[in-house]
Amino acid sequence: MHGLGELESKVMDVLWSAARPLRVREVLELLDTPRPLAYTTVMTVLDNLHSKDYVRRDRVGRAYEYTAAESREEVGARLLREVLRSSGDTERVLLHFARSATPEESAILRRVLRGKESS
Amino acid sequence: MTLALGLLVAAVVLGVGAPAVLCAVLTRVRPGLLLAGWVSSVVLMLATGFASALLFALPRGAGLDGFIGMADSCLNVVRGGEVVGEHLVRVGVAAVLFGLLGWTLLVAMSMLVRYRRWRREHLRLLRVVCRCEGSVLWIEGPDPVAYSVGGRGGAVVATSGVRRLSDRERSAVLAHEHAHLRGRHHALVLVADMVAKALPFVPLCRRAPGHLRVLVELAADAAAARRHGPDSVRAALLSVTSAGTPSAALAMSRDAVELRLAWLSDGRLGARGLPGRMGHVLATALALVATVMTIAAVVAVVAIYCVAVAEGSFF
Numbered sequence: 001m002h003g004l005g006e007l008e009s010k011v012m013d014v015l016w017s018a019a020r021p022l023r024v025r026e027v028l029e030l031l032d033t034p035r036p037l038a039y040t041t042v043m044t045v046l047d048n049l050h051s052k053d054y055v056r057r058d059r060v061g062r063a064y065e066y067t068a069a070e071s072r073e074e075v076g077a078r079l080l081r082e083v084l085r086s087s088g089d090t091e092r093v094l095l096h097f098a099r100s101a102t103p104e105e106s107a108i109l110r111r112v113l114r115g116k117e118s119s
Numbered sequence: 120m121t122l123a124l125g126l127l128v129a130a131v132v133l134g135v136g137a138p139a140v141l142c143a144v145l146t147r148v149r150p151g152l153l154l155a156g157w158v159s160s161v162v163l164m165l166a167t168g169f170a171s172a173l174l175f176a177l178p179r180g181a182g183l184d185g186f187i188g189m190a191d192s193c194l195n196v197v198r199g200g201e202v203v204g205e206h207l208v209r210v211g212v213a214a215v216l217f218g219l220l221g222w223t224l225l226v227a228m229s230m231l232v233r234y235r236r237w238r239r240e241h242l243r244l245l246r247v248v249c250r251c252e253g254s255v256l257w258i259e260g261p262d263p264v265a266y267s268v269g270g271r272g273g274a275v276v277a278t279s280g281v282r283r284l285s286d287r288e289r290s291a292v293l294a295h296e297h298a299h300l301r302g303r304h305h306a307l308v309l310v311a312d313m314v315a316k317a318l319p320f321v322p323l324c325r326r327a328p329g330h331l332r333v334l335v336e337l338a339a340d341a342a343a344a345r346r347h348g349p350d351s352v353r354a355a356l357l358s359v360t361s362a363g364t365p366s367a368a369l370a371m372s373r374d375a376v377e378l379r380l381a382w383l384s385d386g387r388l389g390a391r392g393l394p395g396r397m398g399h400v401l402a403t404a405l406a407l408v409a410t411v412m413t414i415a416a417v418v419a420v421v422a423i424y425c426v427a428v429a430e431g432s433f434f
Contacts, residue, residue, distance in 0.1 A: 005240065009247040016247075073259040076248040079241075080260050080278065095267050095299045095308070095335060104329040109378040111145055112337065 007033075011045050012054060016072045021058065021065035120205070123174035125417035126167045127212070132413045133164040134321040137406070141330070150337035151302070155402035157327055157334070158307055161314055163406050164323060165220065167414075172216035175209045219318065226317035227310075234309060235270075242268060245276060255293060257282065263359045267296040269305025281359075288358050291343045291351040298342035304335035340383060349383045356380055 014030045015022060022030070028042045046066050049055045054075075057064040070078070137160040141153060148156070178189065192206035245268075249256035260278030267275045275296040281289055299305065311327035318324040343352045360376050 005243055009243050013247050072248055075244070076258045077260060079244055079248060080258055080264060083266060083276075084264065095269075095296070095304055095339075102329065105333050106375050106378065108145070108330055108333045109337075109375055109382070111142075112150075112333075113378055113381050114146065 007037075007041075007045050008049055008054075011042065011049060012068065015055060015066060015068040021060075021067045023060075023063050023065055027066065120174075120209070121418050121421045122414070123171050123212075124421065125414035126171035126174065127216075128417045129410045129413040130164050130168040130171060133160055133167065133406070133410060134323045137164070137409075138322045138326045138330075140409075142326075150334045150341060152402055154302075154307065154331065154334045154338055156406065157331055158310065159403040159406045160323055161310065161327060163403075163410050164321075165223070165314075167410060168216055169220055172213050172220065175216065176213035178209070223314065223317040227313040230309070230313050230316065238268060238270060242272060242274065245274065249276065254297070263292075265292045265296050265359070267299045267305070269300060269303065273300050273305070275300065284355065284358050287347055287351040288355040291347045291355040292359065294343040294346050295339045295352065295355075298339040299335060302335070302338060302342075304339065307331055308335060336379065337382065340379060344383060353380055353383050356383075 010031060010033065011027060014027050018026075018030065024039060024043045024046060027046065028037060028039060031037060031042065046055060046057075046064075050057055050066075054069055055066045056069045057066050059065075137156075141156055141160070144156075145153065189203075189206040189210055192201070192203045193210050195201055196207070245256050245258070249258045251257075254275060256274050256276045258276055258278050261280050263278060263280035263284055265275065265277040265281050267273065275293060277293065277296075281292055284292065308328065308331050311324075311331040314321075314324040315328045340352055343355075356376055356379060
């Protein structure tokens with residue numbers, strides 16, 4: 001199962017690991033995939049990543065050179081912020097160690113506790 | 120008809136009565152067992168509702184012919200002709216029940232699709248951004264934050280802030296999150312959210328998400344406390360919530376954290392209860408007993424009524 005998203009993440013990995021801007025040909029060479037990919041495939045993936053604002057590109061001569069728009073750490077921090085904002089969101093069930101509780105949940109907790117103290 | 124009615128009443132009793140019972144025993148039963156109680160009540164309510172709808176729609180022994188006869192009877196209401204009252208009631212009740220169940224299925228499927236899409240994208244991004252060590256994905260971040268994403272290929276995610284906690288605090292935090300994964304807590308909370316969104320007028324469904332979210336935290340705390348001691352979990356909770364900038368979300372959780380701390384200081388927490396699987400079996404058995412008794416009661420009432428009527432006609 002190698003959907004486009006899977007490939008996109010591998011390309012980002014290559015760009016993050018490289019310390020300098022890369023051309024499509026160089027990304028292709030550095031990519032570690034079970035089967036060799038076509039040049040145009042990688043170009044399309046980079047194009048998609050560019051439209052999603054994950055990469056920046058600069059024209060150098062007749063080709064583009066690609067760099068990651070944000071560092072790995074910055075993307076991680078953004079992901080984490082998003083997670084903390086949405087904890088408790090019913091469409092993204094993730095259980096957070098010190099999650100915020102709704103008043104209803106606090107009330108339930110209080111009842112659990114009251115029973116323990118009285119018994 | 121009698122059995123169909125019994126099943127329907129059982130579904131209603133579960134939907135209305137189960138939360139009252141589950142709340143009443145809130146303080147006396149282990150969170151893991153209660154969790155199983157909520158989930159099996161919801162599942163049983165849906166199952167009895169479905170069985171009841173099926174029995175209402177299909178008259179006994181008549182199969183498809185009976186169904187067509189009933190449909191005919193209903194059409195006669197419009198076009199004029201012989202109308203059998205029982206048929207109208209049967210079709211009406213079955214239609215309402217199937218409608219509710221279909222609606223629930225529709226809501227559940229749409230939530231599941233959206234949740235899975237988000238989960239897949241989130242996990243993929245995490246795997247690129249994070250350093251994976253064993254079963255934990257480590258993400259850069261000064262504040263100690265830990266969470267888990269459930270399902271197949273799910274993961275525990277922790278910031279470098281968690282790495283800097285003391286050994287036992289870190290172990291407790293990770294054990295808590297692993298307990299969520301092991302207990303399939305994400306799936307349980309998702310199911311509760313689904314039925315609450317689809318059938319908010321059923322007390323059991325409406326109250327399930329709040330209770331389940333609290334119970335999964337307590338169950339995970341208990342699991343972590345059994346492995347690393349309640350004191351480690353307490354220390355971890357304190358470190359995680361007091362460190363870093365108090366964001367709005369964390370400030371709100373202060374109250375809940377205080378309560379979890381107090382709960383953890385209870386000495387019996389670390390005591391072993393029934394193993395998890397046994398807990399599920401026990402809770403399901405209890406809910407099943409209640410269901411069967413309700414059905415039996417309705418059948419008995421109807422039978423007594425029939426006997427009384429029959430005797431009345433004899434004498």
